[in-house]
Amino acid sequence: MSAAAKYLPSYTLEDYQRWEGDWELWNGIPISMSPSPFGKHQMVLVNLVSELRLALRSVNCDATALCEIDWIIADDTVVRPDALVVCGPPPNGHVRTTPAIVAEILSPATADRDRTHKKSLYQQAGVGIYLILDPEAESVEAFRLTAKEFENLDASIEWSFSLCDCCSITLDPTTFFKR
Incomplete structure (x- = not known):
């Protein structure tokens, strides 16, 4: 840890809940959310x-x-993925259990975060499937958690995922980018 890092303030969920605006909290560090994404990003999210x-x-x-x-991961870590799948019914409040699937849709402002920090954070939190969708390239990076590490999945074919110890779903990644 650098000398400067030990003097940074550290925030908690309690602090986070009082903030105005759009934020995430990564290991006690506030991260400002980007402004609302553009139309193609939203189309991919809806799809x-x-x-x-x-x-x-x-x-x-x-x-x-x-x-x-x-998704409240810990007292000092809260993220807001673009999409996720939780086992069971929708929560009464924010998500507090590890999702079976998390997806982030890239934008120029978030691409590096989504591919590095969030990928590592989701892996450590035990997310079973992590999808990174690129609306401009119309491509998907897909990862499945195996033995505490993400492995790449072939994004050119349909996927079958076992979820929630109760079912298996099939997804065709080419459908995410159709108008």
């Missing part, structure tokens, strides 16, 4: 969540697809 919901319903899976909801 992704729609495909997740359809896949879950088609196999009667007891899981819920959500978007833009805070």
Whole structure:
């Protein structure tokens, strides 16, 4: 740890809940959220969540697809993924359990964060599937957690994922970018 780092203030969930504006909290450090994303980003998000919901319903899976909801990982860490899937019904408040799937949609302001810090954070938190969607390149980076590490999945074929110890869903990544 650098000398400067030990003098940085550290914030908690209690502090976070009093802030105005859009923030995330990474290991006690406040991270300002980007302004609202543009249309193509939103189209990809709607497509992704729609495909997740359809896949879950088609196999009667007891899981819920959500978007833009805070996930409280720890007392000093709160993130707001673009989309996620939680086992069971939607939570009454923010998400407090580890999601089965987390997805981030890249924008120029967040691409580095999503590919590095958030990927590492989600891996450490035990997220089973992490998807990174790039609206401009119309591509997906997909990772499955195995033995505490993410392994790359082939993004050119349909995927089958086992979720929530109760079901298996299939997703076609090419559908995320269709108008």
